[in-house]
Amino acid sequence: MALLRKKSDFVGDTVQLEDVGLRYADGPEIFSNVSISIPQSSFYFLTGPSGAGKTSLLSLMYLAKRPTVGRLKLFGDDVTDAKRNRLPAIRRRLGVVFQDFRLLEHMTAFDNVALPLRIAQVGEATVEKNVTELLKWVGLEDSMQARPSFLSGGQQQRIAIARAVVHRPKLILADEPTGNVDDAIAIRLMQLFVELHKHGTSVILATHNEHLVSRFPFPRLHLKDGTVTAMPPAAQAP
Amino acid sequence: MIAFRSELPLKGETSAGFVVWLVMVLVFMASIAVTTNAYIGALLDHWNQSVTGTLTIQIPVMLDSKDPTSSAMTARVLDVLNRHPAVETAAAVPREKVTELLKPWFGTGEAVADLPLPVLVDVRLSTNDAAAINAVSTSVQTAAPGAVIDDHRAWLNRVIGLAEGLGAIALTTMVLVTIALGLTIVFATRASLAEFSQVIDVLHIVGAKDGYVAGQFARRALIQSMLGGIAGLLAYAPVLAFIAWLASRIEPGILPEISFPASHWIVLGALPIIAGLIATITANVTVRRALSLKV
Ligand SMILES: Nc1ncnc2c1ncn2[C@@H]1O[C@H](COP(=O)(O)OP(=O)(O)OP(=O)(O)O)[C@@H](O)[C@H]1O
Ligand SMILES: [Mg+2]
Numbered sequence: 001m002a003l004l005r006k007k008s009d010f011v012g013d014t015v016q017l018e019d020v021g022l023r024y025a026d027g028p029e030i031f032s033n034v035s036i037s038i039p040q041s042s043f044y045f046l047t048g049p050s051g052a053g054k055t056s057l058l059s060l061m062y063l064a065k066r067p068t069v070g071r072l073k074l075f076g077d078d079v080t081d082a083k084r085n086r087l088p089a090i091r092r093r094l095g096v097v098f099q100d101f102r103l104l105e106h107m108t109a110f111d112n113v114a115l116p117l118r119i120a121q122v123g124e125a126t127v128e129k130n131v132t133e134l135l136k137w138v139g140l141e142d143s144m145q146a147r148p149s150f151l152s153g154g155q156q157q158r159i160a161i162a163r164a165v166v167h168r169p170k171l172i173l174a175d176e177p178t179g180n181v182d183d184a185i186a187i188r189l190m191q192l193f194v195e196l197h198k199h200g201t202s203v204i205l206a207t208h209n210e211h212l213v214s215r216f217p218f219p220r221l222h223l224k225d226g227t228v229t230a231m232p233p234a235a236q237a238p
Numbered sequence: 239m240i241a242f243r244s245e246l247p248l249k250g251e252t253s254a255g256f257v258v259w260l261v262m263v264l265v266f267m268a269s270i271a272v273t274t275n276a277y278i279g280a281l282l283d284h285w286n287q288s289v290t291g292t293l294t295i296q297i298p299v300m301l302d303s304k305d306p307t308s309s310a311m312t313a314r315v316l317d318v319l320n321r322h323p324a325v326e327t328a329a330a331v332p333r334e335k336v337t338e339l340l341k342p343w344f345g346t347g348e349a350v351a352d353l354p355l356p357v358l359v360d361v362r363l364s365t366n367d368a369a370a371i372n373a374v375s376t377s378v379q380t381a382a383p384g385a386v387i388d389d390h391r392a393w394l395n396r397v398i399g400l401a402e403g404l405g406a407i408a409l410t411t412m413v414l415v416t417i418a419l420g421l422t423i424v425f426a427t428r429a430s431l432a433e434f435s436q437v438i439d440v441l442h443i444v445g446a447k448d449g450y451v452a453g454q455f456a457r458r459a460l461i462q463s464m465l466g467g468i469a470g471l472l473a474y475a476p477v478l479a480f481i482a483w484l485a486s487r488i489e490p491g492i493l494p495e496i497s498f499p500a501s502h503w504i505v506l507g508a509l510p511i512i513a514g515l516i517a518t519i520t521a522n523v524t525v526r527r528a529l530s531l532k533v
Contacts, residue, residue, distance in 0.1 A: 062443060063533070064439070064443065064533060065533060066533055084448070084529075084530060084532070084533075085447070085448070087442075088442070088445045088446060088447045089445075091442070091443060091444070091445045092444075092445035094443075096443050102436065102439070102440050102443075104245065104247075104437055104440060105247075106247035107245075115245070115440075115441075115444050116444040116445060119441065119444050119445050119446045119450065120445060163444070
């Protein structure tokens with residue numbers, strides 16, 4: 001029957017959750033029966049009240065946690081029970097901005113951003129070029145050799161974003177990536193994500209910032225009381 | 239380039255100094271065991287060489303016999319020995335030398351001059367073969383019933399027994415030191431795994447493989463253990479020199495002068511490398527195990 005999408009039609013979707021539920025240890029279920037399908041090259045906001053489980057949902061996608069129930073596919077690949085040695089290759093196609101940045105304190109801003117490239121054994125000349133360029137773009141050309149702890153929260157956040165996108169990931173999972181910057185910088189950082197999205201990268205961006213959501217023509221996934229509701233874009237495409 | 243970059247903070251790690259210090263102590267102890275082992279080996283060789291292939295025959299004096307100085311019997315024994323194919327040389331120990339040997343017990347007075355002393359015959363054999371030694375013994379026994387033949391085996395065996403006991407202690411020390419080193423690295427590695435769990439999480443998220451993370455820990459363990467090992471050797475050098483000096487003050491004869499074989503110095507020099515290898519492998523396995531339990 002042509003009208004019904006078969007499960008195999010989802011192959012190629014960037015992220016696909018089927019009846020996923022998550023609980024921590026013996027705690028209550030954070031969410032359950034979540035079924036989402038994020039097509040290639042899409043941009044989704046992820047919203048919901050604090051504690052709703054946005055970070056938890058994203059952490060399933062960047063493979064830091066496994067679903068308690070249900071199945072998870074990334075890039076068409078079922079990774080629900082993927083062996084550990086398969087994960088690095090999948091993770092290299094992801095870019096993650098953590099809500100708490102997770103920058104490496106003993107490294108300079110430059111080295112933090114260079115990390116994904118160096119782990120992937122990209123040549124040092126390319127590393128130098130790409131990292132410098134990106135740090136300029138996010139306005140940190142003067143702080144490249146600074147340690148994160150000597151920088152402001154907003155500057156650290158920009159390093160975290162640069163680290164997440166420097167290796168041109170297929171999927172960006174950004175957890176509150178503009179929480180620590182003023183609106184002007186937030187818009188500029190959003191432009192970076194939008195730009196990457198236009199070039200084919202899928203973006204899932206968790207945020208509290210209703211103002212941000214309303215300014216961009218992207219659909220949103222709203223997480224509340226353990227269920228996810230898909231909502232249409234708040235803004236019209238310009 | 240890549241191989242020498244570390245994503246783990248090198249400074250400020252709690253267990254780093256601890257590992258270096260502990261490996262230093264362990265390598266110091268291992269050095270003592272290595273030297274002990276080499277010394278015992280050399281000592282045994284020395285004794286073996288100086289004792290094997292020789293016999294001492296003691297011909298008793300029988301005061302009431304027709305031959306109170308056993309001179310006829312001695313002549314017979316020497317004759318038998320000198321014609322035996324397994325015998326290289328055979329000679330009676332001169333009476334003055336026997337008196338000399340007995341001096342500590344009897345002094346040099348007139349008494350000794352008149353003492354009926356047994357005749358000692360030193361025999362050097364051309365072979366170490368037990369059958370040949372037995373053949374010589376039998377012929378001597380036939381020529382001189384009552385002669386006591388000492389092939390020094392019994393004495394040597396007891397010395398060898400003692401030496402082997404000491405050698406076993408040295409070896410046990412090596413085994414214990416190895417276990418201690420392994421455990422040290424396991425616990426130090428686990429401690430830094432916990433200390434750096436955030437860093438490790440980030441490395442994983444950006445796509446690092448377990449082997450990459452394990453390699454970083456292994457390299458640190460290698461460096462720390464080599465440093466500790468070299469420090470242990472440096473600490474051991476003056477101790478060895480001091481012991482050698484103490485030994486040099488002992489009158490010659492009590493302890494044979496022994497020079498260590500090249501292997502002793504090579505093994506000593508290799509200790510930091512061996513410690514480094516053990517540490518590298520242990521750290522690698524520990525990290526891989528710990529990580530394999532993660533998500
Ligand atoms: N490691 C954990 N162990 C146990 N419970 C956890 C853990 N992490 C999160 N939780 C719980 O899961 C729920 C969802 O947390 P989560 O961080 O995913 O929310 P969030 O939507 O990201 O919130 P915020 O908007 O404040 O970042 C919360 O009730 C929280 O207490
Ligand atoms: Mg969160």
